[in-house]
Amino acid sequence: MPKVVSVHSYRGGTGKSNFTANLATTIAMTGKRVGVIDTDLPSPGIHSLFCLEPEQTTKTLNSYLWGDCEIQDAAYNISSNVGITDAGELFLVPASVRADDIAKILKDGYDVKLLNDGFRKLVKGLELDYLFIDTHPGLSKETFLSIAISHILILILRPDKQDYQGTAVTVDVARQLKVRNLMLAVNKVHSLLNGDALRQRIEETYSESVAGLFPLSEDMVQLASEGVFCVKYQDHPISQEFRKVAQKIIEAN
Template identity: 75%
Template structure:
């Protein structure tokens, strides 16, 4: 049974796309067929992590949403670009970075049901084991759809008051939408914080499992979104933490 995993955060800047790329890659490296869809249509960016250049993106999610082409035509085999070998597969459906395309989506919106149909079609056509959805931050009808159809919702938050309040709202919404499984991940935790105490405090506050705690990392910042961290630095503590979270997704 294929699994849909939404990676979401209430605010931008939490490292959501980095999380999505690293978790999807980690799962694909275990030999699974994995798809990633960048539904952050107003501000797409995950294609950079998978070394997919805009000029290589002949078709995007936008083309599918406008009825120009099937969603499968926008799926790129990025696994071959970053070192995922058989039997594992890694596909990305990027959103367009063309300013006129972004402006059109912001102006006209898109059919949310069509997006849902696209997810189903992608899973079936590419025979996916996992579909990761990189969402747009905040809460909107598009986000509600992603949350509602997810088998697992992974919420990313930083140790920050705005993130704490926003995550509380998102957790409540996810419960109302009866999401099947929710996990939390704390990102960009300052080195002076006691990570175990932080994890315990967050779990008690939200009543949900913290799947991983990620310290603020200069190594990750230095990579500057040019590649997937867990592939470039497989033995790094961050990569080990990504593996820990991926394991909980695969077991869930």
């Protein structure tokens, strides 16, 4: 059965899109059909990690939500952009970066029912094994929906007080929405912090498991949102950590 994985963070700047891109790619590289959908309509961005230029994407998630096309028509096969050479396919449904389109979303909103129907059609139409939802930070009707329909919810947080508090709120919401699998991923961990102690403290605080700890990495910054890190540096410790998280996603019920 296909799995829907939502990647969310309470605040922006946690590295959510980068995390989503790497995790989705890692799973696609195991030979799976993986879709990524950018529901961060007010501030889209994941397309640049997948080297998909806005000029190439005439149809976007926005087009679907406004009834201009079917959702499958807004899905782009980005396997070769990313450098997936063997089995496995990766698709992206980007959101529009046109200022006018973003303004329309902010002004009129959209029907979350359509978003839900779109997820289902995409999974069926592209015969996906995994659908990753890159969400808009913070809590809104749309993030509630993404959380509610997910088999697995991954919450990204940085080790700081604001993220701790915000994540606590999000965990409450996720429990109210009866999410089956909740995983935490800690990003941008300073090299001076003791990883094991941090992991233990976070797991005790939220009574949820930490799926991965990712260091604050200059190597990753150097790539500057162009390309997927785990493809370019397959043996890097960060890529290995992504493979561990991917394994947990694959094994989750």
